[in-house]
Amino acid sequence: MNHLPVLPILIPLxxxxxxxxxxxxxFGMVPQRIVAWMSVAAMxxxxxxxxxxxxxxxxxxxxxxxxxxxxxxxxxxxxxSALMLLVGLLLGAGCLLHACAGWDRRAPHFHxxxxxxxxxxxxxxxxxxxxxxxxxxxxxxxSSYGLMLSGGRGERMRAGLHYVTFNIAASTLFLIxxxxxxxxLGSLNMAEISVRVAQLPPGDLALxxxxxxxxxVVFCAKAALLPMYFWLPDTYMHxxxxxxxxxAIMTKVGLYAVLxxxxxxxxxxxxxxxxxxxxxxxxxxxxxVLASLGVLAAQRLRALAAYLVLGSAATLFVAFSLGTxxxxxxxxxxxxxxxxxxAALFLLADLIRRRRGRASDRKDVIAALPDKIVxxxxxxxxxxxxxxxxxxxxxxxxxxxLDAVPAGPRTFWIWLLVLGTSFMMLVGLARAGTRLFWxxxxxxxxxxxxxxxYTPEQEVVHAPSRPLETAxxxxxLAYGVALVLSAAxxxxxxxATAVQLQAPADYVEHVRAATPVLxxx
Amino acid sequence: MxxxxxxxxxxxxxxxxxxxxxxxxxxxxxxxxxxxYATNLLIFAGxxxxxxxxAVLRDGVAPTLANYTDPLxxxxxxxxxxxxxxxxxxxxxxxxxxxxxxxxxHVDGPRAERDFLASELRRLEEARDAAKADDAGGKx
Numbered sequence: 001m002n003h004l005p006v007l008p009i010l011i012p013l014x015x016x017x018x019x020x021x022x023x024x025x026x027f028g029m030v031p032q033r034i035v036a037w038m039s040v041a042a043m044x045x046x047x048x049x050x051x052x053x054x055x056x057x058x059x060x061x062x063x064x065x066x067x068x069x070x071x072x073x074x075x076x077x078x079x080x081s082a083l084m085l086l087v088g089l090l091l092g093a094g095c096l097l098h099a100c101a102g103w104d105r106r107a108p109h110f111h112x113x114x115x116x117x118x119x120x121x122x123x124x125x126x127x128x129x130x131x132x133x134x135x136x137x138x139x140x141x142x143s144s145y146g147l148m149l150s151g152g153r154g155e156r157m158r159a160g161l162h163y164v165t166f167n168i169a170a171s172t173l174f175l176i177x178x179x180x181x182x183x184x185l186g187s188l189n190m191a192e193i194s195v196r197v198a199q200l201p202p203g204d205l206a207l208x209x210x211x212x213x214x215x216x217v218v219f220c221a222k223a224a225l226l227p228m229y230f231w232l233p234d235t236y237m238h239x240x241x242x243x244x245x246x247x248a249i250m251t252k253v254g255l256y257a258v259l260x261x262x263x264x265x266x267x268x269x270x271x272x273x274x275x276x277x278x279x280x281x282x283x284x285x286x287x288x289v290l291a292s293l294g295v296l297a298a299q300r301l302r303a304l305a306a307y308l309v310l311g312s313a314a315t316l317f318v319a320f321s322l323g324t325x326x327x328x329x330x331x332x333x334x335x336x337x338x339x340x341x342x343a344a345l346f347l348l349a350d351l352i353r354r355r356r357g358r359a360s361d362r363k364d365v366i367a368a369l370p371d372k373i374v375x376x377x378x379x380x381x382x383x384x385x386x387x388x389x390x391x392x393x394x395x396x397x398x399x400x401x402l403d404a405v406p407a408g409p410r411t412f413w414i415w416l417l418v419l420g421t422s423f424m425m426l427v428g429l430a431r432a433g434t435r436l437f438w439x440x441x442x443x444x445x446x447x448x449x450x451x452x453x454y455t456p457e458q459e460v461v462h463a464p465s466r467p468l469e470t471a472x473x474x475x476x477l478a479y480g481v482a483l484v485l486s487a488a489x490x491x492x493x494x495x496a497t498a499v500q501l502q503a504p505a506d507y508v509e510h511v512r513a514a515t516p517v518l519x520x521x
Numbered sequence: 522m523x524x525x526x527x528x529x530x531x532x533x534x535x536x537x538x539x540x541x542x543x544x545x546x547x548x549x550x551x552x553x554x555x556x557x558y559a560t561n562l563l564i565f566a567g568x569x570x571x572x573x574x575x576a577v578l579r580d581g582v583a584p585t586l587a588n589y590t591d592p593l594x595x596x597x598x599x600x601x602x603x604x605x606x607x608x609x610x611x612x613x614x615x616x617x618x619x620x621x622x623x624x625x626x627h628v629d630g631p632r633a634e635r636d637f638l639a640s641e642l643r644r645l646e647e648a649r650d651a652a653k654a655d656d657a658g659g660k661x
Contacts, residue, residue, distance in 0.1 A: 131597055131600075135600065135604075138604050142611070154623065155623075157619040158619055158623055158629070160615060161546060161615050161616060161628065162628070164608075164611065164612055164615055165541075165549055165553065168553050168608050169541065169556070172553070172557060172560050175560040175563075175601055176560055176563055178564065179563040179564035179597075180563075182564070182567045183569075
């Protein structure tokens with residue numbers, strides 16, 4: 001049996017455990033950083049191998065504990081999960097680089113939490129069992145609480161309490177849905193569920209529909225869809241930069257789960273086919289409008305970045321709920337692009353914030369920004385990419401999405417929505433750029449300025465330059481450039497992914513065909 | 522028995538949701554705990570209520586669902602209990618820290634608490650004024 005699929009879960013698990021032993025007060029940061037980087041490098045190699053094997057269209061099924069799929073838990077590697085795995089790890093590498101510039105010293109056990117977070121992400125992408133998905137959601141949430149809160153105090157604790165409470169309530173709903181599904185269908189394997197849903201007596205359909213609806217509510221809460229996105233800007237704004245960058249993939253986990261269950265478990269030409277997608281389309285459109293209003297209204301650069309992440313998740317909901325191969329393929333390309341670009345903007349916001357001293361990243365306070373050439377250029381690249389202007393990856397993603405929208409009465413409205421919100425985001429980003437990078441002469445008399453006791457000298461003192469942080473932003477933006485340069489193979493891959501997702505019967509065959517090696521079924 | 526279990530789940534959920542919506546972090550944590558109890562019972566009921574049958578295989582008894590209760594929901598509940606327990610511990614620590622840092626256990630921080638107290642005080646004074654006016658009107 002090929003043991004590759006389980007490695008992205010085992011490597012960070014062991015790396016996190018090892019990192020716990022090297023307490024940084026006694027051993028310094030170096031051993032922890034070595035462990036973290038070795039683990040990320042090993043996982044990247046495994047992820048590349050998995051993408052290579054999945055690109056041929058093969059669905060590999062790994063039976064954990066060698067139990068047959070109907071009894072035990074399976075891991076499943078198809079094109080989608082391999083792609084998400086690779087994207088998560090590339091993003092993780094960028095954020096780790098940023099954290100290694102010094103932030104990891106402020107939080108005890110940062111590297112252990114970080115590895116557990118990667119383990120939760122990898123597991124959520126690889127698992128083929130809904131209860132196991134819940135467990136990995138919890139793993140990644142618990143470590144995200146740790147990452148967000150350790151080393152923090154005051155206001156961050158209050159924001160953290162909201163985030164934790166909201167997520168526990170969502171997890172409770174998740175469990176309720178799982179209890180109902182198991183009670184009705186007798187299986188929690190994603191592929192098996194699609195078979196059982198098709199054989200369901202009509203009397204039970206309503207309850208299964210309710211359970212599926214609850215599941216979608218939970219995933220949409222993670223992905224921050226309309227009624228449930230209010231937690232996101234506040235949380236992301238108060239999280240430390242490297243963590244907020246990594247969180248850019250967290251909304252995508254919810255999207256991944258919606259896409260996975262919507263196509264595989266409830267999508268197979270059964271009675272639940274097309275269930276919930278029209279509602280998701282409408283809510284995604286509304287979220288997109290509100291997110292772009294948020295981009296226009298945001299007073300801080302970090303809030304602006306949070307609303308951009310929200311907007312990209314909403315765009316993806318629109319793309320996925322249109323449901324054709326073209327839109328899903330374009331959406332997946334956009335997903336990859338928006339994860340990298342969104343994370344880059346968070347890291348960049350931190351860079352700018354520290355250089356501006358007490359003015360922080362507030363747009364409404366005018367303050368000098370020392371050494372602004374590098375952050376300015378980086379901001380330009382990130383903004384062009386996020387607003388969807390040519391020649392960067394956001395443009396390709398949105399262009400393909402618009403091109404793939406099926407002709408019909410809805411076409412006009414979707415074009416209007418995507419183009420209009422892109423324009424609003426462009427205006428918001430341009431305003432932020434002019435406000436933050438405008439040249440400011442030092443104030444002759446600090447006493448007259450509204451920002452009391454403001455002195456330009458303070459700014460310079462508070463801006464230690466950390467080349468690693470700049471390198472992290474450059475790395476994340478370079479992913480975006482690479483995404484443009486290799487657009488053809490990536491698009492071919494995402495389109496093939498969309499085709500694979502539309503044929504859920506293959507998955508069922510593969511899962512059924514996987515038989516235990518040692519055990520008699 | 523179904524009725525008893527179902528109403529127990531319902532009451533726990535209702536109480537949990539009520540407490541979750543309150544403004545003190547202690548109440549919120551209690552609400553989350555009650556909700557997790559309700560969920561555990563619900564998952565447990567997903568395997569149907571079967572009295573007097575074990576979940577663990579025994580020698581000499583045919584391993585079918587006619588002789589045993591479904592063991593899977595019990596395993597799921599065990600996982601859910603452990604996770605809920607850990608999460609409760611996390612929220613308690615977080616709430617204590619938030620109270621210590623912000624000098625308030627209001628979920629929206631000290632400013633929200635002050636605003637709330639001020640509005641309550643205003644309402645009280647208005648009510649007192651209205652009562653006085655009523656008294657004066659009654660005497661006249």
